Amino acid sequence: MKRTVGVIGGEGKMGSWLRRFFASAGCPTLSADRHTSISPHDLVERCDVLILSVPIKAAVHLAREIGPLLRPDQLLTDVCSLKRDIVSTMQGSTKAQVVGMHPLFGPATASIQGQNVILCPIRPSDGFAWLRQILEAQGAVVTVTDPETHDRTMAVVQALTHWMTITLAAVLNRQLDIDSIERFATPVFRLQLGLIGRLLHQDPELYDMLIAHNPEGDRMIETFLVEGEKLRRAFVHRQEGTTVLTQMQADVGQRFQAEMERLEAILDRGLAPLQPSSDTASRVREDS
Amino acid sequence: MKRTVGVIGGEGKMGSWLRRFFASAGCPTLSADRHTSISPHDLVERCDVLILSVPIKAAVHLAREIGPLLRPDQLLTDVCSLKRDIVSTMQGSTKAQVVGMHPLFGPATASIQGQNVILCPIRPSDGFAWLRQILEAQGAVVTVTDPETHDRTMAVVQALTHWMTITLAAVLNRQLDIDSIERFATPVFRLQLGLIGRLLHQDPELYDMLIAHNPEGDRMIETFLVEGEKLRRAFVHRQEGTTVLTQMQADVGQRFQAEMERLEAILDRGLAPLQPSSDTASRVREDS
Structure with a gap:
């Protein structure tokens, strides 16, 4: 279980988050970034798991560069927000196990508990099973697609x-x-x-x-623009707004109940005058 | 200062909120609604301030009906979400003082502290001065327009x-x-x-x-549809997204800093798994 995790881009915001996450799960972690003495090639030598935590163009470039160096027992993954290009590049460039990953939250997130993570595995593998287990053990909601x-x-x-x-x-x-x-x-x-x-x-x-x-x-x-124009005509020109909304209530119905309750609770709290903590203010500046 | 406030529609959600609000400011309040023994005409007899807290069509109808009965020392106001029709109807139908009011929050709001209220007075009057003072004394952010x-x-x-x-x-x-x-x-x-x-x-x-x-x-x-189509072309077809965003940062700049900090704090709290209190769940159902 205690695989060594190497994060390329490990000094960035998401990279630091990933290192803390895997460290808290008991995994030794290593980081390669622009100003580290360790290089991506060193991580290939020393790690069981390689995570590309860099912008998508750099991730595609790195997958081509280090993919051929990896062994079938290693796992190559990434955290890009789009999966098609990076997953197909990883798949085409390596014999290692490949899983595309998208954590649907930012690096300010204190806990992964209740957070969504998407995994796109190329095929079932022990690396995929390990990654999924680590995420779910800490409370992430993992969806495979x-x-x-x-x-x-x-x-x-x-x-x-x-x-x-x-x-x-x-x-x-x-x-x-x-x-x-x-x-x-x-x-x-x-x-x-x-x-x-x-x-x-x-x-x-x-x-x-x-x-x-x-x-x-x-x-x-484009779909939004077309639907929006239709709704504009229905509401403003044909005076069918109430009918449209009643139909949509029937279609979409009682979905998003949990999200609505969350929002109602937020609006209640938001109604209080704003008193940002100094913590929040400083974190926002740092992130921006 | 202790004017008697009559709320037409005073048994509804917003009407009840208004009665609690004016009562907490020390004003005697009366309510006329479909099932009360007191009628709108009784309120005209017995109140210094009349508030129309009913849907806009009913408010316009009521303004025409009771407006002519009011004296110049009384105040007629409303809480409709659109102001043009109701304010001009109130103005045209009465010799009383007239102020259009829009509280920019819902009846679930516990405190008016920090909440926005818009006032549209027909002309300066002691009724307008009194209403504004009551709102501001309890912490509302009043804007006159x-x-x-x-x-x-x-x-x-x-x-x-x-x-x-x-x-x-x-x-x-x-x-x-x-x-x-x-x-x-x-x-x-x-x-x-x-x-x-x-x-x-x-x-x-x-x-x-x-x-x-x-x-x-x-x-x-329509403006949104036109601007949205322009932005779609700039981002997707002309690959000018970064330029557009940089220009918008320059135009809109550091505005909405407080709202952004509020949102960041909300997102931090929202990251925790949802555990709605039974209070929230029941209130939502009641409101819907």
């Missing part, structure tokens, strides 16, 4: 919703007095403003990648 | 964002396996699922009114 299903789902979960947030920011910026908008905000709209602020605080290249490089991102955005 | 500015802003804050949520639900329902979507959710997407669940749990007529009856709702939705 193929890279295409993953990327199509992320086209909504990430590409579409981030595009929505950016577009809302553009409308606000054009149409309203943006300096006074907070005084007109409902608790729900405060969440929207928070999403805008958060997105614009982070690396533009990351969000560009999530939107533009998702193979199905464009199709999902 | 005209009905047109209010409705235009709500076209984004309410009409546009609710339309976005409904459209996202439609895309999810068409494009993905909606039963497994929670296992693919990031903390941010969990908020989106919560917004969908919450909207579909509430009265379709309320949301239809907020979207379709806002005089600028259609224009804001």
Whole structure:
């Protein structure tokens, strides 16, 4: 069980998180990064498990470089937000066991308990069984799927919703007095403003990648524009809003009950005046 | 200061909230509703302040009915989510003092501390000064504006964002396996699922009114569709996503810092597994 884990990009935010995670599970960990004396090639020599924790282009490049050096008993995995390219590159470049992994949370997460992790294994292997067991033992909700299903789902979960947030920011910026908008905000709209602020605080290249490089991102955005235009006509022009909503209640029904209850609890807490702890404020600055 | 407050619709959720609020400020309150022995006309006789806490069509009807009966020393106000029609109707039907009011929060709110309230007074009056003072004394953030500015802003804050949520639900329902979507959710997407669940749990007529009856709702939705199509082309077709985001960072900049910090704190708490209290669960059911 105590496999040695080598993290390429192990000094970055997600890389540090991964090292802490596997260390807490009792695994020795090693890190290779730009300023470490240890190189990716050293990790190939010394580790049972190799994790690529770098941006997707670098991950694809590294998979091609170190893949051929790995043995069949080693495990090669990654943490990229899109899986199709990296998984097929890993598969094509190595005889090692291959699992694509997407932890659906950021490096500020204290505990993996209750967090979603997607795994895309190439085939059943002891490396895959080990990784899944480590994640589930610490409380992660592991879902196994193929890279295409993953990327199509992320086209909504990430590409579409981030595009929505950016577009809302553009409308606000054009149409309203943006300096006074907070005084007109409902608790729900405060969440929207928070999403805008958060997105614009982070690396533009990351969000560009999530939107533009998702193979199905464009199709999902187009679908939103088409459905949105239909709904606009139904509500505003045909006065069918109540009918549309009643039909949608029937279709989508009582789903998302847990998420709704979570949101209601959040809105209740959010209603209190904002008193950010100094911890939160400093963490936000550090992340951005 | 201790004016008697009469709430028409005072047995409803928001009406009950208003009675508790004014009672806690030391004002005697009276309620007229469908099943009370007291009628709106009794309130006109016995109250210094009349609040219309009923859906907008009923509020317009009531303003026409009781407006002519009020004296110039009385105050007529309402809590509708759109202000243009109700304020002009109140203005046209009475010699009493008139203030349109929009509390930007729901009846589940325990304290008004830090909450936004919009006031649209017809002209300065002692009734307006009294109302503002009562709200601010208990910690509300009061903004004074005209009905047109209010409705235009709500076209984004309410009409546009609710339309976005409904459209996202439609895309999810068409494009993905909606039963497994929670296992693919990031903390941010969990908020989106919560917004969908919450909207579909509430009265379709309320949301239809907020979207379709806002005089600028259609224009804001159309603006979103146009800006969204531009952004789609910039990100996906012209590969200019990073440039667009960098420019938007420059335009919108460090705004919404407080909202972002609030959201970060929420996401941290949201990362814990959901354990809704029985209080929350029961309140949600009651509201829906």
